[in-house]
Amino acid sequence: MAPSRQFFVGGNFKMNGTIDSIKSIISHLNDAKFDSNTEVVIAPPALYLLLAREHLRQGIEVAAQNVFDKPNGAFTGEISVAQLKDSNITWTLLGHSERRVILQESDQFVADKTKAALDGGVGVILCCGETLDQREANKTIDVVQAQLKAVADKVTDWSKIVVAYEPVWAIGTGKVASTEQAQEVHAAIRKFLKSAVSEEAAERTRIIYGGSVSEKNCRELAKAGDIDGFLVGGASLKPAFVEIINAKQ
Numbered sequence: 001m002a003p004s005r006q007f008f009v010g011g012n013f014k015m016n017g018t019i020d021s022i023k024s025i026i027s028h029l030n031d032a033k034f035d036s037n038t039e040v041v042i043a044p045p046a047l048y049l050l051l052a053r054e055h056l057r058q059g060i061e062v063a064a065q066n067v068f069d070k071p072n073g074a075f076t077g078e079i080s081v082a083q084l085k086d087s088n089i090t091w092t093l094l095g096h097s098e099r100r101v102i103l104q105e106s107d108q109f110v111a112d113k114t115k116a117a118l119d120g121g122v123g124v125i126l127c128c129g130e131t132l133d134q135r136e137a138n139k140t141i142d143v144v145q146a147q148l149k150a151v152a153d154k155v156t157d158w159s160k161i162v163v164a165y166e167p168v169w170a171i172g173t174g175k176v177a178s179t180e181q182a183q184e185v186h187a188a189i190r191k192f193l194k195s196a197v198s199e200e201a202a203e204r205t206r207i208i209y210g211g212s213v214s215e216k217n218c219r220e221l222a223k224a225g226d227i228d229g230f231l232v233g234g235a236s237l238k239p240a241f242v243e244i245i246n247a248k249q
Helices: 019-031 046-055 081-086 097-102 107-119 132-136 140-152 179-196 199-204 218-222 241-245
Strands: 007-012 038-043 060-064 091-094 123-128 161-165 207-210 229-232
Touching: 007 091, 007 161, 007 207, 007 241, 019 038, 019 046, 019 241, 038 091, 046 060, 081 107, 091 107, 107 123, 107 140, 123 140, 132 140, 140 161, 140 179, 161 179, 179 199, 179 207, 179 218, 218 229, 229 241
Parallel strands: 007 038, 007 229, 038 060, 060 091, 091 123, 123 161, 161 207, 207 229
Antiparallel strands: none
16 A cells, blocks of 8 residues: 555746735735645745745645755855855746747756755755657656766655656646656656655655646646645735635545
8 A cells, every 4th residue: 555645736826926926926825724634835936935824734745846956055046055045935936948949057056956945954946847759759767867867876866856747848838748648658757756766655756747737637636646736826926716725526
């Protein structure tokens, strides 16, 4: 019998929001009735991390969208793990495809940042996923395993990592991986964790799906055995985010 993995829903606001709109989203979340078995984390732009933490009720955590791999120093424009900890920001996203593609972040760099975050006591929502070209060339599993192997080479304790599988072709496009497509990759990720990290890591690590998740498709996706939650983009800015959080109810 597989251990029960706590359902995990993250909201990635990306580069969206103002003081007023983020306060309004938070007020809606604070008043909403959540499935008590679901862990909820939101990731506003860096400028609003403290605002979010100050206004959110207890029980909802805040994530940065990125963090740097050096403790401090002459790194203009970057934020350190220690600064997140100091601000009571308990999670960070890392390796999001927008950063891998637009900012050319390598698997290696993402792995270095993941290790730095974990070493500093910040949980990591580690994103992986293939482009449409890679899927059509049947390279999905190879690509995702290479992205995760870079981290597995540096990190043995995966208890504070949530893996987010986000097929790049499904992010913000309205195209969603079918439940079968998503489950197939999630199962392959679990199999990889078993061989590259440990059986315990494979059983306990939450593997969540991202890529045009909405209130319309979340319940169907949530039924799959290896889908342990969602990383939600655009829909996390809307009231429907609560329906996605409650997808297991």
